[in-house]
Amino acid sequence: MELLDLIEGRRFMGREFVVWLWFESEMQETNLEPTGADPVSMWLEAQITLVLEKEESRLKGAIPASSPEAKEALRQGKLPKEAKMRLVRGDREFVWTLKADSLGLSGLKLPTQLKKNDEKHEVFYERMMLLEDLETSLSALYADFVRLRLADPWDDEVVPLMTSWAHGEKPDAGAYLATKRAVLGEKRKRKR
Amino acid sequence: MGATLGALRGSLTFSRFYVTGDIPDDVPGTTLKRIRANAFQPLSPDDEKNEGAGWANIDDPFDTDLDHEKVFYNEYVCLGLRLDRWAIPSSLLKQHLREAEQALLAKKGLERLGRQAKADLKTMVVRKLRRQLVPSLKSYDVVWNLRTNVLHLYSQSERIATLLDDLFKRTFKVDLVPESPGTAADRLGLDAKEARAFAGLEPMTLARLEEEAR
Known part of the structure; x- marks a missing residue:
């Protein structure tokens, strides 16, 4: 695939990734276990923007993703264009806004210990180490999403469960986790 | 004027790039001369162009006399992409x-x-x-991690990304691939079945067909 196609023709995967993270977070009560990385707690908070072509729903609040309006937007076929997120890894908390179309992060707050008056290089290394920790988690989550998205059960099993969730029904979390384990477990075995 | 938000301080807003191509084994030992050759040059009132870009010290955009200590922080290449512009009201x-x-x-x-x-x-x-005027000055932090070959540009502007692409390729003779959902997926090492699925992927919707028809 040409680079331009790879970039422009697959931007929709970013929006699908955000909605999958949202679904995952609700199915697993925020406790996510990305393959090959440390477990994390993660959820959407404060604001989310969902779009379908030129129609846009911007929702704000403590946890707008839990609001009826957010699910209504999904039912209308809208997907998240950007969402504010919080991730907890060990005793470290990260907050940022994810731009779905580019996977760009903005307004990222790092849980730094050092202060701005500390030695400049040490401050920089701490920031880069924390950033890399966060990116390791996000990359592992994205890799899990892509593996699942490209596997056969996505259309037949995962999308119906996500649709049921978006429509306010109670999807079978056990069935979802079994499907996910089957796909990602298979990949893990093959990698060994 | 130092950068207020970016790699060194404040909250972080950035875009990511993968550095690819013929990357030298010893970047610090082989590229400083080219970095210095592409350091920011002050604009002249008689220039035809309205703006100019070049490398500066990540910690001080007024400092364009770059040396090893100012650019190489262990495994990181740290630069300021300085962009000056004549802005006449x-x-x-x-x-x-x-x-x-x-x-x-x-x-x-x-x-x-x-x-x-x-x-x-x-x-x-x-x-x-x-x-009678002073050009407007902006500087964007650029950090290239030599261990992972991931580069962070502390801006999400496409215009600044284009400037970076040009200056970075000219300086380091390597390629920059912007991270996007597609390029990130492509780098996962998809097997043949996944690659076929990826090539034919269509956007999904969580709307039900009967609701769409209404």
């Missing part, structure tokens, strides 16, 4: 142009100026005003 330019045009018409006893004369007059006025 349009109302100021219009007023000065009007005055200059009237003075020229009076001097030559003419009623109106031709297109070329107007263009020459504008160039002269712009250069005169530039001498």
Whole structure:
């Protein structure tokens, strides 16, 4: 695939990734276990923007993703264009806004210990180490999403469960986790 | 003026790139000369171009005399992408142009100026005003991790990304691939079945068909 196609023709995967993270977070009560990385707690908070072509729903609040309006937007076929997120890894908390179309992060707050008056290089290394920790988690989550998205059960099993969730029904979390384990477990075995 | 938000301090807003191509084994040992050759050069009022970009110290955009210590932080290459621009307020330019045009018409006893004369007059006025102004300065942090070959540009502007692409390739003779949902997926090492699925992927919807039909 040409680079331009790879970039422009697959931007929709970013929006699908955000909605999958949202679904995952609700199915697993925020406790996510990305393959090959440390477990994390993660959820959407404060604001989310969902779009379908030129129609846009911007929702704000403590946890707008839990609001009826957010699910209504999904039912209308809208997907998240950007969402504010919080991730907890060990005793470290990260907050940022994810731009779905580019996977760009903005307004990222790092849980730094050092202060701005500390030695400049040490401050920089701490920031880069924390950033890399966060990116390791996000990359592992994205890799899990892509593996699942490209596997056969996505259309037949995962999308119906996500649709049921978006429509306010109670999807079978056990069935979802079994499907996910089957796909990602298979990949893990093959990698060994 | 130091960068207020970016790699060194404050909250972080950035875009990511993958550095690919023929990356030298010893980047610090082989690229400093080229970094210095592409360091920011001050704009001149007589330049035809309206802006100029080049490398600066990540911690001080006024410092363009780059050395090893200012650029290489262990496994990181740290640079400021400095962009200076002549920003003449349009109302100021219009007023000065009007005055200059009237003075020229009076001097030559003419009623109106031709297109070329107007263009020459504008160039002269712009250069005169530039001498009275200071170019606007912006600097964007750029951090290349040599261990992962992931680069962070502390901006999400496409224009700045294009400037970076040009300056970075010219300096380091390597390629930059912007991270996006597609390029990130492509780098996962998809097997043949996944690659086929990826090539034919269509966007999903969580709307139910009967609701769409309403």
